Amino acid sequence: MKTRTFLLAGLVVALLLGGFVSFYASSHPDGLVYVAEKVGFLDTADDHAAADGPMAGYEVKGVDDPRLSGGLAGVIGILVTLGLAGGLALAVRRRDPQDADAE
Numbered sequence: 001m002k003t004r005t006f007l008l009a010g011l012v013v014a015l016l017l018g019g020f021v022s023f024y025a026s027s028h029p030d031g032l033v034y035v036a037e038k039v040g041f042l043d044t045a046d047d048h049a050a051a052d053g054p055m056a057g058y059e060v061k062g063v064d065d066p067r068l069s070g071g072l073a074g075v076i077g078i079l080v081t082l083g084l085a086g087g088l089a090l091a092v093r094r095r096d097p098q099d100a101d102a103e
Helices: 003-019 031-039 066-092 097-102
Strands: none
Touching: 003 066
């Protein structure tokens, strides 16, 4: 299997998992909030600075359908994460000494 095919297949699987399967994930995705609720100190928590952000609460703000909102948040999160990781990998990759001579 070619590397490009493998990477494309991995991207498709990740997007399917983030877009569709994530809706069926745990109803308590944030473990700290869940434990705070169970132990009884959730009422002392303050909202964080990004609480009014466009993707706060694992949803996309402005999308009324919870399934679509969560799926979009998953897809956007995957694309941003892979974009940052890919950009970092390109920035720190080793270069072939012959390519450096050509420049």
